[in-house]
Amino acid sequence: MKIAFFFRRLNQGGIQRMILNCAEYLAHNGHDISVILIKKEGEYLDILDPKVRLITFGNTKANSLYKSFKAILENYKFDILFTASPPLNIFAIVCKLLTGTRTKIVISERNNTLSLFLNNRLSFSKVTFLGIPLFYRFADSIVAVSKGLSQRLATIALIPEKRINTIYNPAYTDSLSQHMHDTIDHPWLVFKQQPVLVNVARLTKAKNHLLLIRAVARVLKNRNIKLLIVGDGPLKEMLQQEINQLGLQEHIELVGFQLNPVSWIAKADLFVLSSDYEGFGNVIVEALATGITIVSTNCDFGPPEIINNGEFGYLAAVGSEEDLAAQIEHALDNPMAKEKQIKRAKDFHVDLIMQKYNDLFASLTVS
Known part of the structure; x- marks a missing residue:
């Protein structure tokens, strides 16, 4: 099959990592795979598999986006086009309706769209939320990355839930296993003198690092711990100010974006x-793959499903620094069995998940 994945750019993020995993797997299994980017930008460009064709828009001005996309569709004649965010989902559907292309459009919902809509300022992306009930029904297939997200999307899009395929992200890969053993020279991990917690996430409002910092401050009243926050984003300066104001510079460090954060997770004592x-939470699977004990907020939608409502990790109330601190302390005193964690991670192995995508794509291209 001739399959294309369509996104804005390959900057850091769970969606971008998922695109890389899917594209690489399909390319190595005999399919003709392309990644279409509006802009050739992002930290993940360097690790795009050479078997995957990279296509970028000829013109990125707003009034030329349709023309650029139309030219790509007409030139390559894909069997399947896979998109991964509401604005791009709607853009792809509209383009198909206008061009009459025979390419099958598979749209995917990978974020908690309603929460994004309610919690963010007015923007183009937010306005497109209003188009979901109007346009999503014209997609050839719809995928959501968690059961909770499927249920929510059916309500938002005003379509039957049976039209939505729930397919978890292929977050466990062979590459992930290899990078667990990468060397990390951070002194807190090399010369470990107390438990080290690690968090991996973009520094944005939805990830609520302020909650984590304040919860760690509470734990420090009872025991000595360290916290490494892996990731970058617009809230970096504000979070550093919070760390400084609480006098936690010796206990919490923002280490920035890391291309393979699993190597940091594998050497820590607790992932938080x-x-x-969330929409899914790839990093929860990555943490499970290392065997580490996990604490997560019980947020909609992915993390509780991945750790099966507490079987493979500890859940804290959303927004509660008291409960998050309590669960961190409980987890440090009661680590989970490493083998059990790793076995759960394999439920999200790329081989298992991509077979579901193979079946879905094949069903759409049967003549």
Whole structure:
């Protein structure tokens, strides 16, 4: 099959990582795979598999986007086009309706769209939310990355839930296993003198790092710990100010974006996710793959499903620094069995998940 994945750019993020995993797997299994980017930008460009064709828009001005996309569709004649965010989903559907292309449009919902809509300022992306009920029904297929997200999307899009395919992200890969053993020279991990917690997430409002920092401050009243926050984003300066104001510079460090954060997770004692909401939560699977014990907020939608409502990790109330601190302390005293964690991670192995995508794509291209 001739399959294309369509996104804005390959900057850091769970969606971008998923695109890389899917594209690489399909390319190595005999399919003709392309990644279409509006702009040739992003930290992940350097690790795009050479078997995957990279296509970028000829013109990125707003009034030329349709023309650029139309030219790509007409030139390459893909069997399947896979998109991964509401604005791009709607853009692809509209382009198909206008051009009459025979390419099958598979749209995917990978974020907690309603929470994004309610919690962010007015923007073009937010306005496109209003188009979901109007346009999503014209997609050839719809994928959501968690059961909770499928249910929510059916309500938002005003379509039957049976039209939505729930397919978890292929977050466990062979590359992930290899990078667990990468050397990390951070002194807190090399010369470990107390438990080290690690968080991996973009520094944005939805990930609620303020909650995590304040919860760690509470834990420090009872025991000595360290926290490494892996990631970058617009809230970096504000978070550093909070760390400084609380006098936690010796206990919490923002280490910035890391191309393979699993190597940091593998050397820590506890992984903590403090998000207000998620669509799936690739990093939870990556943490499970290392065997580490996990604490996550019980947020909609992915993390509780991945750790099966507490079977493979500890859940804290969303937005509660008291409960998050308590769960961190409980987890440090009661680590989970490493083998059990790793076995759960394999439920999200690329081989298992991509077979579901193979079946879906094949069903759409049957003549």
